[in-house]
Structures are given as C-alpha cells and as structure tokens.
Amino acid sequence: MVYCQSCGAVNTKDDAYCFACHQSLTDDAPTPPSGAPAAHRVIADAPTSITGPSGKRYRILEQVGTGGFGAVYKAATSERGHRPVAIKEINLEGLQPQEIIEATDTFNREVQVLSSLRHPNLPRIYEHFTDPRHWYLVMEFIEGHTLETYLQMTKGRLTLAEVLDIGIQLCSVLEYLHIHHPPIIFRDLKPANVMLTPYQRVYLIDFGTARFFKPGQARDTIAFGSPGYAAPEQYGKAQTAPSADIYSLGATLHTLLTGKDPAESPFRFESLRHSNPALPGELDDLVMKMVALKASERPQSATEVRAELQRLSSEHMRRLYPYAPDSASRRAAHTYYAPSPNAGPYASSSSQGSQQAQMQVGRSSSARIRGRVTRRAVVTGMLLLAVVGPGALRAITHPVSPPATLPPTPHDLEIGVTLNTHRGQVKRVSSVAWSPRSQYVVSGSWDHTVQTWKAVTDEDIQTYSGHKGKVNAVIWSPDGSAIASASDDKTVQVCNTANALKLQLTYRGHRGAVTAIAWSPDGQYIASGSADTTVQVWSPMTGKCITTYRKHRGSITGLAWLPMMNASPSDPRYLVTGSQDGTVRLWDAYSGKDFLIYKKEGPETVSALACSPDGTFIAAAYNVQATSGNFYKLRIWNVQTGAYLKSYTNHTGEITAIAWSPESHSIATASEDGTVVVRDIDDESFATYQKHRGPVRSVAWSPDGMMIVSSGDDATAQVWEID
Numbered sequence: 001m002v003y004c005q006s007c008g009a010v011n012t013k014d015d016a017y018c019f020a021c022h023q024s025l026t027d028d029a030p031t032p033p034s035g036a037p038a039a040h041r042v043i044a045d046a047p048t049s050i051t052g053p054s055g056k057r058y059r060i061l062e063q064v065g066t067g068g069f070g071a072v073y074k075a076a077t078s079e080r081g082h083r084p085v086a087i088k089e090i091n092l093e094g095l096q097p098q099e100i101i102e103a104t105d106t107f108n109r110e111v112q113v114l115s116s117l118r119h120p121n122l123p124r125i126y127e128h129f130t131d132p133r134h135w136y137l138v139m140e141f142i143e144g145h146t147l148e149t150y151l152q153m154t155k156g157r158l159t160l161a162e163v164l165d166i167g168i169q170l171c172s173v174l175e176y177l178h179i180h181h182p183p184i185i186f187r188d189l190k191p192a193n194v195m196l197t198p199y200q201r202v203y204l205i206d207f208g209t210a211r212f213f214k215p216g217q218a219r220d221t222i223a224f225g226s227p228g229y230a231a232p233e234q235y236g237k238a239q240t241a242p243s244a245d246i247y248s249l250g251a252t253l254h255t256l257l258t259g260k261d262p263a264e265s266p267f268r269f270e271s272l273r274h275s276n277p278a279l280p281g282e283l284d285d286l287v288m289k290m291v292a293l294k295a296s297e298r299p300q301s302a303t304e305v306r307a308e309l310q311r312l313s314s315e316h317m318r319r320l321y322p323y324a325p326d327s328a329s330r331r332a333a334h335t336y337y338a339p340s341p342n343a344g345p346y347a348s349s350s351s352q353g354s355q356q357a358q359m360q361v362g363r364s365s366s367a368r369i370r371g372r373v374t375r376r377a378v379v380t381g382m383l384l385l386a387v388v389g390p391g392a393l394r395a396i397t398h399p400v401s402p403p404a405t406l407p408p409t410p411h412d413l414e415i416g417v418t419l420n421t422h423r424g425q426v427k428r429v430s431s432v433a434w435s436p437r438s439q440y441v442v443s444g445s446w447d448h449t450v451q452t453w454k455a456v457t458d459e460d461i462q463t464y465s466g467h468k469g470k471v472n473a474v475i476w477s478p479d480g481s482a483i484a485s486a487s488d489d490k491t492v493q494v495c496n497t498a499n500a501l502k503l504q505l506t507y508r509g510h511r512g513a514v515t516a517i518a519w520s521p522d523g524q525y526i527a528s529g530s531a532d533t534t535v536q537v538w539s540p541m542t543g544k545c546i547t548t549y550r551k552h553r554g555s556i557t558g559l560a561w562l563p564m565m566n567a568s569p570s571d572p573r574y575l576v577t578g579s580q581d582g583t584v585r586l587w588d589a590y591s592g593k594d595f596l597i598y599k600k601e602g603p604e605t606v607s608a609l610a611c612s613p614d615g616t617f618i619a620a621a622y623n624v625q626a627t628s629g630n631f632y633k634l635r636i637w638n639v640q641t642g643a644y645l646k647s648y649t650n651h652t653g654e655i656t657a658i659a660w661s662p663e664s665h666s667i668a669t670a671s672e673d674g675t676v677v678v679r680d681i682d683d684e685s686f687a688t689y690q691k692h693r694g695p696v697r698s699v700a701w702s703p704d705g706m707m708i709v710s711s712g713d714d715a716t717a718q719v720w721e722i723d
Helices: 097-114 147-153 160-178 242-258 281-290 302-320 375-382
Strands: 049-051 057-066 070-076 085-091 125-130 134-140 194-196 202-204 404-406 417-422 429-434 440-445 450-454 460-464 471-476 482-487 492-496 502-507 514-519 526-530 535-538 545-549 556-561 574-579 584-588 594-598 604-611 617-624 631-638 644-648 655-660 666-671 676-680 686-689 696-701 708-712 717-721
Touching: 057 085, 085 097, 097 125, 097 134, 147 194, 147 242, 160 194, 160 202, 160 242, 160 302, 242 281, 242 302, 281 302, 429 708, 440 471, 440 482, 440 717, 450 482, 482 514, 492 526, 514 556, 526 556, 535 574, 574 604, 584 617, 604 655, 617 655, 631 655, 631 666, 666 696, 666 708, 676 708
Parallel strands: 404 644, 429 471, 429 696, 471 514, 556 604, 655 696
Antiparallel strands: 049 057, 057 070, 070 085, 085 134, 125 134, 194 202, 417 717, 429 440, 440 450, 450 460, 471 482, 482 492, 492 502, 514 526, 526 535, 535 545, 556 574, 574 584, 584 594, 604 617, 617 631, 631 644, 655 666, 666 676, 676 686, 696 708, 708 717
C-alpha cells in the first residue's frame, strides 16, 4: 500500500497518481493535467425576500455565504418567536444535467437524514421547498464559531477542560446517530463541521455526506471523506461503519489538543504528550486507540469513548479544585466543580457576529475520494449549517382586552424530547435552576442535598449536604459564582461554586421554613420568603437584612425581582410576592412600600408566581375552591397598566411552578397532575410534557431558550427541549 501524501488515500504500489486527488505518488511524476473542480459561479445580489409554501414570506436580513451553487441567507419570519432562520439556496440555473443531479442529491441527503432527528447537538430543519430555478432549505440559525475558527482564535489549541467537554458532547450525538435504525454514519467529523456556541454548546453540522449503514453491503456506493480526518476504510475499501466516526472523532480531539492538522501527514498521529507533556497519559492512550488504522483496534462505540472522557473530566476537575473537607461537606458524594467559562473570545458582541461569513459556500474539503473532486463536494460544503444567536428579548405589547378564561381541554400536542434524566437524589426533587450560561443545573431535594450537574451529559459536579431539613428552593447567582438554597431548617445557605460548594454564609433571619428565594439581578441581595409569612431582603455577603416585609397573612409561595418604572437594570428595587393568603403584591424592596396589590376573587390561594424577563407580565397560579370542587387557574397581568389580561385552566392538579421563556413569549407551568404545559401567550397554542411519573414540583427555562428542566416527586430532574 502507498499512502498519498496530499490526501491520505490508500493506493497500490503500482499507482503513479492518487486515485482520489490525482496528485503524484512519486517524486518524478508530472502533475496530471486535469482533475480540478470547475470555477465558482458569481452569485447575484441577495433577494429581499423568499416566499415559501402557502405564501409564507421570509425577509432576507443578509447574505452570509456564497459558493458554487448558491448562497446562505439570514432571514426573519413572523413565526418562531421572531427568531432568525437560515435559508440555504441552491441555484439550478445554468447547471449541466449531471451537476443538477449531484446538487439535488446532496440537498436531499441532508433533508432525509436531519428531518427525522432530534438531539440537542444537531441543527433542526423547519421546512424545504422549491421553485423552478431554486431549492431552499430553512434551518435553525445558531450563533457561534466552527471549531476550526475557534482554534484560530485560541492560538491553535484548546484547554483540556474545553476538549473533554466538547468530546463528551460529540460522543453523545454520535451515540444517538449510531443507535438509530438503521445506524447513521456521519462520515465527515472534523473541526470545520462542528459549531461551538457562546454557551459552549456543540452542534454537529453538514449532513451532506452522511449515510445509512446497510448490513451486508461490501463498501460505500460513493466514497467521501476529508483528508486527515477520514478513516482508511472510507477510501472505497469497505463500507463505513460507526468505527469510522470514532476515528474521525479521535483525529478531531488530537487536532484540538495539539493544533496540528492531520491532513499534513495522514494516518500518522504522534503522541499527545509530545506536544503537551502535561496531558493525561490515559487520554493519550484513548485518542491513539481511536485513530488506529484497523477498525477492530478502536473503541467499539461512542458510548465507550464517552464514559472514558467523562471519567477523565471528573479527574481533571478534582485536580483543579481539590477537596477541602469540612463538617458540612465531608458527607458529599462529589466534591469537584467546573466553573462557568470566562467570556474569552465571546466577550465582545462584535466578535459574536454571524459565522456564516467564515463559511465559503464553495469547494469543501469533504472531497469525493474516487475520481476527481466534483460539484457534489462543492454543494456538500454549501450545506454547512448557518449560525446566529438566540432570539432577542422581545417586549410583548398586547392591547388590553377582556380577560379570557379557557376551559380545561385535552392538550393539543404532546411535546418534549428528553435529553437527560438526572437521578442523583433519592427523594422529591423540589427545585431546579440553571447556571447563567445554560451549561449546568442545580437541584434541591427533600433528601436534604443540593447537587450541581451538567445539563446534557448528566456528569455530576458537586453534592452539598449541609442542610438539616428538606431543601425547598435553589437559585444560582447572576454571575454563576454562588448557589443559594432554602430549607425547612429555617435557613438559607450560600455556597461558593468555585470551591467544592463550600459554605460561604448561613442566613437565619426566619422563624419558619424558608419556601422561596430569588437573587437580585445585580447580585447584591437575596430575597427569601417563609412560612412565617415574611419576606426578607438581605446581603449574601454579610447576611445583613435591609427589609422585612410583613403584609402577607399566609406562607410565601413565590417571589421574583421585577425591574420597572424606569428603574435601571443595575439597580433593581421591586419585588413581586405571592402568598397562601391569595394576594400578589408588588412592592419596593428597600422601603417595603406597596405599589400594586392583586387581591383574590374568592376562596383561593396563590401557589406559584413568576415575572417575565422583560418586566412586562406577572403570572400567578391560583387554587380556587368551588362548590363543585377545586380547580386550578393561571392568571396573567400587564405590569405597566395593571390590566388583567388572560386566565388559563389547563391543569387538573395544583400548579406548583411557573417559568417564562427568555424572550417573554412563552410560559411553562408545572403541576401536581404530573405534567408541564408550555403555552404561547400570543396565539393561545399549548402543548404538554408528560414524562414524569408523579407530581412535578419545579420547572425552569434555560437562559439560552433551548431547553427546559423540570423535577418532581419521582426523584428525577429531566432536561428536555420543545419538539
């Protein structure tokens, strides 16, 4: 066998030129005269809009990529919460018949594979359509950078913690693809085909070369791959199997850790420790097994690789944050923690711009291996995922209308793709909250523990066991540096997340169980509500109480900070509190002065409340006692006008928790009936998540708007995305 020094393809010893890239295999052979791809065509100016089926209009915001067959556009539509979408266009005008076949074949491959998949590390296809001259694909638009670009921004290599986290996420999505029926082989895993968002979430992109595994087939119909990252069997010698993706993942991890491009010396990987002696030897062994030339010598599954990466990640965190035992944390099962990443290259908003500009919609390095590089490879490159950021905060400005009460009806759609089920606590998980960057979840339980864990991979980070009673509420500080937990033991305990959840302060101002807590947006104060009917505002640094509010006549069931009345976001001073006395009160956190009081309409109590992130709405849940029996109602008010807007009765059990989406467009409610209902407050559509096996006690929407976590009496916390 002779390996091509240019692309890595396996050739026979009698070959003068590489069959894949047509480069010389000998020093004295002349360069072949043909084989180069056709030149790119010039793309016309971007259209102002594209009209889809049923007259749906997409307004083009900008063109973010061009290439051989078309362009990628950032577009807006009145649907999907006004979030941008990506539209990929193939322009068929002027193409030869064979080129049209190849272009549309790659397009259809992406649609066929991605349309049936749902995973947090995969882009989502919304629709596809055609007109006489164009084919269009409308997809999720994600902000971030390809790993290839991110490597350039970080001087050629990533930190060990970053690579382990990226590797675990990639294993998760490969595992999902490989257990599909039939298995899906990605075939082109490399840094250019992996997106990294500002929230450190990974997306696997470009399914133009993916294929379904066909048992019994000798080899792939057409060979594809990227030099340096493609396994030897991808060069037409055998059918690609999951082991080929394991090879590509190993090559990718090697590149991220060393900064070396494997295309420069295909199939030849030196030890990681040659580049960085500080890297763990076990990681070196794992990566070198992954890039073994023989598929039988590689790890047998992504699950196996993921388990080893998770173990190495845990060991790395223990080394970074050594365990300092004390009386409270000595009983902790896990005593390590990965803090939220620093801003790094994402600190500047200007650097967060759409990464489509980096994606040339032209020749892809995913070249057709047998024969010359064709237009198919160019289209494969064009079908890279377009990327943009989370939806902007949107203030909803409904006209004040008469209250609408909707009768209980069957849920119109069952939703929720469960991404992870956390089972680390043994009793009711009473409260969950997200870290500021949507990477981690903290959960509090009636087993007296507080746990932090990775939202998608479920890797346990820390366990805190300092409470002497049931934990009723948990909250993350705005900067992610601390966690506060409230308990039946009448305390609120504040722990530092960067030091094994070490206890920082215990607040003992209440005379009853602490039932609700909220951290002010500026991080300066915590408000805590109690069964003693008081709400107290105090400093998490000193424990000094500045306000005690005593106007409720029942246990506090919910509270939230609300910026309003032209208050600066850096100077929050308004609180909304709800109580079993049936009232919801809006008051000044510093003086205790009331501004608005929403009184009960009859024999009813407040069981939960939440304020929309844009400060426009208050939502409160009521238990209403009627002669025909109790029923459960959600009411929404406009804070600016005081107007009562809407009322919903979609649960058959007490509503225990409320969460608003980050853009204030949707609302999720958890209930003792075992469901979470997600509702769009504009168009009245709603759907339900029904995967819990008992009452649901808490629900929280991730700050990036991509996921929801809910928890309950079944002792689980479940991370899921709306389908």
